[in-house]
Amino acid sequence: MALNIYNTLTRQKEEFKPIHEGIVGMYVCGPTVYSDSHVGHGKSYVSFDTIVRYLRHIGYRVLYIQNITDVGHLLDDGEDRMLKQSKIEKIHPLQIAENITRSYFEDMDKLGVVRPDISPRASGHITEQIEIVKRLLAKGFAYEVNGSVYFDVRKFNKYGILSGRTLDDAVEGTRVETRSEKRHPADFALWKKAESGHIMHWPSPWSEGFPGWHIECSAMSMKYLGETFDIHGGGMDNQFPHHECEIAQSEAATGKPFVKYWIHNNLVTVNGKKMSKSLGNFVTLKDVFARYNPLVVRFFILQSHYRSTLDFSDEALQGAKAGYEKLMTTVRNIREELKKAETEKRAGGISLDLSLYRKRFSDAMDDDFNAPLAMGVIFELSREINQALNSEQELSLDFLKLTDACFGELGGKILGIIPEQLPVRAEGENIESQLIDIHIKVRQQAKKEKAWWAADLIRNELEAAGIRLEDKKDGTNWHRINRPE
Template structure:
């Protein structure tokens, strides 16, 4: 079995073959840092985080580059998003950038999204972008006009292939008047002359200005990953114009294919419609994380295919949170059980076979275009076996518990990231576990005396603190 991915470039599933055996170079379009990140970011970046985690777990050496857009991304109104944020909060543009870049990483850290290997800032790569624009002009793919530089779409025959659009039709669909300084309506900006009030500006061969939104991705991806690299990721909503333009610029500049595989995540709607501030259905991650565990959010995202659209609602997340709790329970129980002394030694041979099967099912699911939903279904089926085992009369041997724990740790933990790690520091966790066990023992004594009032009080007080007690054949166990 080998990894198969859906390649938007060819619109079909293909066997994944990296340029260099055992090595993957991947670039994913990152956020524009002018406001807090939202649930849509979570969907895309949890998906790619899981993808990268899986590739690494499969043995690939991965270099993951994800840009930070801090210049050049304009709104419909023509305002620069960063400048708008700066005006809103009355601070320096670069303060906005810094504030929301930190917030972005904080939110992603909370979600267990591992940081990309390189997070290049567009504003820190102006020279590279200028170089690429100069190359494009020299090659006849771009022209300067009135202090701005435009990409000459007519010079690149494949323009429109990726998004399935025809240049002629696009010209017809134009809604707004075409700038006179452009040769053709479909030409797009590589470098924009800065208006006097546009304070985010750099010196260039064409005067003071700022780069177009698309050029940063072409320049930074090829800088860190090479002219041609393996995977380019992003969201489907950027397929046109952003990705289309990226490809045109990069291939026209280097004369080589850009990315071999394009993996795009489906869009996210909230209560059935696109999320937008004006509709009041904008959900930021920091608000969501106040109400839900990050693992539940990951579970929500991973219970669908990364390519499928997903609709967010409170009820949907509520259901996901419950599903997550059920998924994670046996892994937590195994971990707790391993703490107890006097475990029988050895390991169950039969269960080793069951684990091997579960592992094969997990790999088969993930190898099929990162089908995390099917992978989770497999884990649920494995759970059933583990739960039955844990509830059985006979004590489970230490080796068996360790093998189960290791399996959960790799699949649900290392790859999917939906298993909560050890809480706080090890020392605190040990102390906490000891205190809880003391209370469990006191409760057991009370119950032995038929003093159920005391027993229930202990259980209720602990429950209020988020510690659930469960009475079983092996005595009482607990979980957070």
């Protein structure tokens, strides 16, 4: 089955065919860096990360660009987000940008999100943005008023193609007092003249000022990916007006199609309501990580489709945690068994058709990146492997190697939920593992003498210290308990 992607532009699933054979240019709207990332960012970037991982898995060379917005988001009162926060904290806006950018990557790293190939900053691409504004003015798609430049939406007849909105809708829908400078209420700023007291401003042919919000994505995506590229992603809430404006200004400037496939991921809700910075009901990733393993959060996110909303609740997260641990137990058991098999001679009678699982997994991912369905496949595989591990038959080294590799590829490399190193027993001869082994030996003796109280005491105390013992047919295994879980 070929890869099919739901394209917001056409409102249907389409077979994915990159513009250049074997190469994919992909741009995703990154965060505005003025406060810590919340779970919504987590869902968004985990979703796109999984998409990038899968594209790479099926052989594409992907150039993945994700911007950092550190200037240009205007509030209702016309004030820049970065500026507002900088006044609150009494530090330079770019200091905030720097701090939050670090914090953002810290969170994303924990979620197993592979870093973008390029993370361009809006403030570092003022020249490119000015260039586009110049082109738009020259072609008559924009006009200047009092040092500010606006895009003239009536000159671009495709305006509304992405969101399905007409200009009449836009007029009716406009609640904010129309700024008198604009010729049409839907016209949007390309360049704004800085008011006095505005710290972040740059020289331009029109005024000392700063770029409009939408222009940065056009400038940076086209700079690194070309004037037409394959995939543009972002949150559904950015479909209008942000992405609509991007299309308008980019295509007006170049006269070429801007993006082939638009991918929009759905939002996180809390108790059924959208989580957003402005509503103030957001849960930061750092808060969640204090209570749950970040990979549990990733697992939770991937358990629903990227185009579905995900309702964030403690109950749901608890469920995800239990499911995640179940999967990790299987992986751990395979790896434990693998270690034993390496030093033993084994016949091994069980075989398993892994290609069937791989195919079902690929079919799921090929169908618009259906990660939840793909996870179901992994769980079914997990069950079958557990049956094998439970059976009386010895498993061959080959069998164990192949299953471990399969989990590593599907659950690790593609979905990013199975780490290469689990918190299993410490490798090597460190003092901790020696001490635990001594405890296990003492406990074995206690068990032999039916001193159950002693055996249980050792097990309970170790558990309290974060070490879990599990008695098996052929001895006792131990592993570290993930904390936070």
